[in-house]
Amino acid sequence: QVQLVESGGGLVQAGGSLRLSCAASGRTFSSYSMGWFRQAPGKERDVVAAISWGGGATYYADSVKGRFTISRDNAKNTVYLQMNSLKPEDTAIYYCAARRSIPTMKDNEYDYWGQGTQVTVSS
16 A cells, blocks of 8 residues: 655646655555646546656646647656646646556555645636
8 A cells, every 4th residue: 555645736827847745654665656746716528748667658638739748757766847837727636656567547546545735826
């Protein structure tokens, strides 16, 4: 089992950047694929990005390609989401998630979730 804690959210102006972190407990972090998801008010939860165990494979939603970068540091049990060129439509609660299998872009295939961190982008 793994516990996930997100941090790094906040208020930023459009065009700005934020870096989210997700710290995982446990000694088997490198066995998990990780994903970032987000949920805006009144909307369904959407995938943002996913990364494989070793970080060699990454996947992105079309809406964030070229702007966001997912990465991980298995020595620190942490996955990151670097968000650049932020837009007001990126405003949402951002969640990280883990699954003990190959990465997927489907939220219902992840087993463990963090509590989320709020990102607000002002215009």
